[in-house]
Amino acid sequence: MNATKPPVPVPLLMLAGIVAISFSAIFIKWSAAPASVQGMYRLLFTSLLMLPFARPYSGAAFALRRKDWLLLGASGVLLALHFLLWMGSLKYTSVASSTMIMALEPLFIMLGAYILYxxxxxxxxxxxxxxxxxxxxxxGWGDIGLSSDNLKGDLLSVGGTVAVAGHLLIGQKLVARMPSYLYSLIVFISAAVVFAVYNLLAGISFVNYPPREWGIFILLAVVPTVFGHILFNWLLQFTSATTVSMNILGEPVGASILAFLLLGEELTGLQWTGGLLVMGGLAVYLLSGRKKAVKVHESLQSAS
Incomplete structure (x- = not known):
């Protein structure tokens, strides 16, 4: 993390990112393409959007050590695994249930941050x-475990949560000594390559999809990835991975509301109450977690 502050207050940027990533589950539900194809084109199109602005970071790329490239590759693999498992979970369970499990990510982040840093x-x-x-x-209480399909979706979401926690922890270490933009670009390209190899080995078509699907692939790249994941990667310069992960807890609230409005998924009074509790918990965490960021930065520097 850097000592400087972003041009816009961190809480406002976090809110913008939460709204953006809340659309991710909606777009995935709208698509009939395999999760691995959605993930591949989501990351490929995002990388293509980023490449024209990557020239200023070429020097930083050549300065990376072998250890850095290995960590970048590992982060890309974990990101691909996250998308494959979590996007796949939405084929079997509801938006509320899947995003609820994904929101348990801070538990894995806190455990990993304690072990590593x-x-x-x-x-x-x-x-x-x-x-x-x-x-x-x-x-997600009203949906979890109602059938074998729901249970399969729940387990896939748990696996995706563990993967993205590892991705974020590696990212926090790397952006402490390299531009976040370069980190995001390399990791997205790496993850897209992982998906391409997976689809090739699985015999999944790369091109036989109607125009509607291509539109969804582009939306997945622009909305939740550029204005969600890239924004969160950038914010790792100014706050800890635990704080970034904690704010992603807002995704179940936004995604559940959007699922109700756009997909017709009903929400109970208990689920609406849960949404208020999530936002309240976010407020408590943000008010108490700012001083901790400096300590995390010092730990990262000593571990480098």
Whole structure:
């Protein structure tokens, strides 16, 4: 993380990112293409959008060490695995249930940050996280485990959550010494290549999709990826991976509301209450977690 502040307050940028990523599950539900194809084109189109602006970072790319390239590759593999599992989960379970499980990501982040960086959270931060996690459980309570398909979707979402937690932890270490834009571009290209190899080996078509599907692929690249994931990667310069991950807890709220409006997925009073609890937990965490960012930065520097 850098000592400087972003031009726009971090909470506002977090909110914009949450709204953007909330559309991800909606676009995925609208698509009939395999999850691996959606993920491949989502990352490929995002990389193509980023490439024209990558020239200023060429020097930083040549300065990367072998260890950095290995970590970048690992981060790309984990990102591809995250998209493959989580996007696949939406074929079997509801938006509320899948995004609820994804919101458990901070638990894995906190555990990983403690193991790798000796990063301890404050009691107030843990309280905020507990409130938000309880709210997320309320959101998906009515859907989880109702059938074997739901259970399969739940397990896929858990696997995707573990993968993205590892991706974020690696990202936090790398952006401490390289531009976040370069990090995002290399990781997205790496993940797209992983998807391409997977689709090739699985015999999945690369091109036989109607125009509507191509439109969805582009929307997935522009809305939740550029204005969601890239924004969150950029924010790793100014705040910790745990804080970034915590704010993604807002996704189940936004995604569930959009699923109700656009997909007709009903929400119960318990789920609406859960949404309020999530936002309350976010507020508690944000108010208590700012001082911790400096300590995480120091740990990252000593681990480099």
């Amino acid at each position: 000796k990063d301890r959270s404050t009691r107030a931060a843990i309280l905020g996280l507990a409130i938000a996690i309880f709210g997320v459980v309320c959101i």
